[in-house]
Amino acid sequence: MAPGSGDLAPGNELIIDGAEWMVETFEPQVGKVVLVPADGPSWHTSVRELMPMTDLTPQKQRLTLLRLAHLNEVETGSLSGDPLLAGPAEPRPQYDPDTTTLTQHRQAKAEELRLTAVENPDQAAALGLQRAGYRTLIRWDMNRRRFGPVGLADDRWLREATGHRISPAVRDALFAVRAKTLHRSKLSAKDRDRLIHQYVRATFGPDESVPSYTMLRTVWKEWFGSSGARQRYLRSAARAQEAPPAGR
Secondary structure (H helix, E strand, C coil): CCCCCHHHCCCCEEEECCCEEEEEECCCCCEEEEEEEECCCEEEEEEEHHHHHHHHHHHHHHHHHHHHHHHHHHHHCCCCCCHHHCCCCCCCHHCCCCCCCCCHHHHHHHHHHHHHHCCHHHHHHHHHCCCCCCCHHHHHHHHHHHHHHHHCCCHHHCCCEEEEEHHHHHHHHHHHHHHHHHCCCCCCCCHHHHHHHHHCCCHEEECCCCHHHHHHHHHHHHHHHCCCCHHHHHHHHHHHHHCCCCCC
């Protein structure tokens, strides 16, 4: 399950990868979420981490997670990304963080992917790894830090909305502005367009492409519904969660 902003009110229960979580706190102005399980430590996460993989088809999700596994091995020596959960043959010598450097890990992984592309080009093409090299690994790392796991997906894998691919940067801006506007008076589509452009420029720089006003307006309606009664209800509900009980 990938929750929307309206599902993240404190006290709501979420099912994520088959596990039950309860929303403890949600700070929409900064996109921060704290989830707690039935037992165990709380999970401090973000809206962007919870939502974006749903923009990929199930097949492309699997390919994206495969890329994540390769990147995890480069950075930690374990495909899971957690050395405490390493498999019996992990870390492999060329990815052992105790004896080799991150640069050496990237060089080893680039050579591994190059050999896969040469020896089994059909498999490499199916996995989207046929052109992955040292610089690719650095780019994946940067994109994952900016966008979460979906940053490892190719733009062409992202589902098209009315004929236009929404980039991770613009998707991030859409959710950030959506969370912010729940606590403000109703904004026009022009106001939202301005806020989205401001967010993209401030966060990702002036060279990041942003779709047209018409496209943003269409995608907003498809993803979040109309900005009328539904948004006013969600805003009121969010404020009710913040209000202290009577008598305090």
